[in-house]
Amino acid sequence: MKEMPSLDDLMLFLAVADNGGLAGAARLTGRSVPTLSRRMQQLERVLELVLFSRGKQGYILTAQGRVLRENLSEFQGIERDLRKVLEHGPRPQVRITAGSWTALFLAQNLPRFWNQTCAWVPDFMESTVPLDIARRGADIGLRNAPPEQPWLAGRRTRRVTYAVYARSIEVKGFLGLSERVRQTPSAKWVWDTYREDISITATNPRMLLDLACAGAGLVVLPCFVGETVQELQQIGERIEALSHEEWLVCHHEARHDRVIRDALDRLSELLCS
Amino acid sequence: MKEMPSLDDLMLFLAVADNGGLAGAARLTGRSVPTLSRRMQQLERVLELVLFSRGKQGYILTAQGRVLRENLSEFQGIERDLRKVLEHGPRPQVRITAGSWTALFLAQNLPRFWNQTCAWVPDFMESTVPLDIARRGADIGLRNAPPEQPWLAGRRTRRVTYAVYARSIEVKGFLGLSERVRQTPSAKWVWDTYREDISITATNPRMLLDLACAGAGLVVLPCFVGETVQELQQIGERIEALSHEEWLVCHHEARHDRVIRDALDRLSELLCS
DNA sequence: GGCATCTCTTTCATTTTTGAAAGTCTTCTC
DNA sequence: GAGAAGACTTTCAAAAATGAAAGAGATGCC
Structure with a gap:
């Protein structure tokens, strides 16, 4: 043969x-x-x-x-x-990357942008470098700035504001991220501003929240997170220096993908409301 | 879709x-x-x-x-x-049907017409009605007469003669096939000729041979079988009335099948020698 | 910035594949 | 035994698929 x-x-x-x-x-x-x-x-x-x-x-x-x-x-x-x-066949997955706080927000609000009748299934990915989307390792990203690369399409959603939260006003000492993972603007700002007051640190942002709930210290959170946590109350004013827009980013080509377009629209509706 | x-x-x-x-x-x-x-x-x-x-x-x-x-x-x-x-892939099977005695002969002489280097593998099938080949349920048949149907091709091989065999000349009583399976000319002939002498019957021709070897009675066998069985000796003359040609039969179309052609040639060589 | 290189698409002439119709042979039926 | 019905193949014109070449856009390298 x-x-x-x-x-x-x-x-x-x-x-x-x-x-x-x-x-x-x-x-x-x-x-x-x-x-x-x-x-x-x-x-x-x-x-x-x-x-x-x-x-x-x-x-x-x-x-x-x-x-x-x-x-x-x-x-x-x-x-x-x-x-x-x-x-x-199984429904297509739409791979979504987001920072820790936005991911938490998405998790808590899943029913508001996805249900069983959707033609797709979300696949939440660990948020890493922006290359994810450019190289098509992810489909949709939630970022704190518009994309720089021309082949990425961005859609502005809500304005994110930050504030200090704690279990009560008596709590003293700040919670901060460990040095190696201190890469987000808010984490750097906390370090720069309250360096002397930081006692406990953790490598995982989600851990900071759990610590704050336990009364272990003050934590800087996006308001959309802080406001939904029963155990915490806002301490002082919002931190204007950290305020930023939130962007929904995807590959320019991917916008023509029916499934991804639907996911984008639903996420957009959630985040703009 | x-x-x-x-x-x-x-x-x-x-x-x-x-x-x-x-x-x-x-x-x-x-x-x-x-x-x-x-x-x-x-x-x-x-x-x-x-x-x-x-x-x-x-x-x-x-x-x-x-x-x-x-x-x-x-x-x-x-x-x-x-x-x-x-x-x-596995080698193609060539389906061969034959009467009990010829099948036994083929089994005993397998190395003379087939070996591991052949491009095909024999598949010995229970011999039934001639339709087997016409309907392509089998590829090659060994028959005691040329085919009647025009679409079957026949090749005459050897002449088959019969004789009475027994363990010794002292043995009395004939072995015969049970009535239901008594369809071959030789079985009918034994029944017609020695009806009064038949004692033991069996439904399987091969069983008759085994019985004869045990000294249970006289049996009519083709000489090509009787001569090769150590335990048996020929009793009396060959039975001319049962003599017939043996035919190698296959579907006319099948002769153009390379594999079946090879099997035919090898069987022919064995049976004509 | 410019040039080479990579991507995919479009164009177009050529080749291949297709199916209706006609042809051949066999089998079935009366 | 003639005719009908069935099988497959051949013929031939139409349709479809093909690949070289050209086109168009993006990227990368210097």
Whole structure:
């Protein structure tokens, strides 16, 4: 055997073999009898085997043909499997990256932008560098600034403001991120502003929130987070220096993807409300 | 999804998806870039899905495209499996039917007409009505007469003669086939000729031989069987009334099957020697 | 900024594939 | 035994698929 036969020709072979002739197979496959005749001849030429004996009573498998037929049995179910996959396959995932606080907000407000009837399923990804979207490792990102790269499309959503929160006004000492993970503007600002007051640190922003709830210290949070936490109360004014817009970012091409467009619209509606 | 996509198109889809573009896939599949471009468009049209976002940087899977790619993973191995099957698949079987005695003869003389280097494997089938070959339920038959149907080809081989055999000349009483299975000329002849002497009967011809070897009675056997059984000796003359030619029969079309032709030639050589 | 290179699409002449119709042969039916 | 019905193949004109070349846009390198 020099080259691979066409998979389509093999499917036709199965039809012919199982129907004992071209006529039945033609009806079954929607192709014409002459076409099947030629395709079977071609298949035999490619495989360098004689698959049928062509009596005037019809096509009958040769010994070699029977072997091929036998080996293709499992192959036969493929068409049905494929149909099932295409009709009832899992919903496409839309990969969403966000910072810790926005991710928390999305988690808590999931029903407001997604439900079981959606044609897609969210896949929340660990937020890392902006390259994620540019390199198509993610579909949608939530950022604190518009994208710089021209091939990324940005949509401005809500304005995010920050404030200091604590379990009570008696609480003293700030909670801060460990040095290695101190990369966000708010984390840097806390460090720069309250360095002397920072006692406990953690490597995970979510941990800071849990600590604050336990009364372990003061924490700087976006208001959209702080306001929803029962255990915490806002301490002092909002921090204007940290205020920023929130941006919904995706690859320019991806906006034409029906599924991603829907996810974008729903996220946008949530964040702008 | 209205209609099934071509399996070939799906293979091309896998190539494009995994290479992140048409150029690489073209190199891999041997088709030209424009062809792949059109086939992917057609696939999307048939599936009614948008599988790729076509940026100027290349083809990138959409959310829907990723789902299809995922579901086709197992499908991917098929090409390799198929190649293996086609190259190292089992040898074709040649289905041979014969009467009990001839079957026994073939079994005992297997090395004389078949060995591991043959391109085919014998499949000895229970001998039933002549329709077996006409309806292609078997490939080669050994018969005691030339075929009557014009679409069966016959080849005369050896002349078969019969005689009475027993463990010793002292043995009395004939062994015969039970009435229901008494269909062969020799079985009928024994019944007609020695009815009064028949004591033990069996439904299986092979059983008669075993009984005779045990000294249970006289049995009528083809000489080609009787002569090879150590325990038995010929009693009296050959029975001319039962003498007949042995015919190698196959479907007329099947003679053009390379594999069956080889089997025919080898059997013929054995039976004519 | 400019030039080379990469991507995919479009165009177009050529090749291939297709199916209706006609042809051939066999089998079935009366 | 003639006619009808069935099988497959051949013929041939129309339709579809193909790939080289050209076009268009993005990227990368210097």
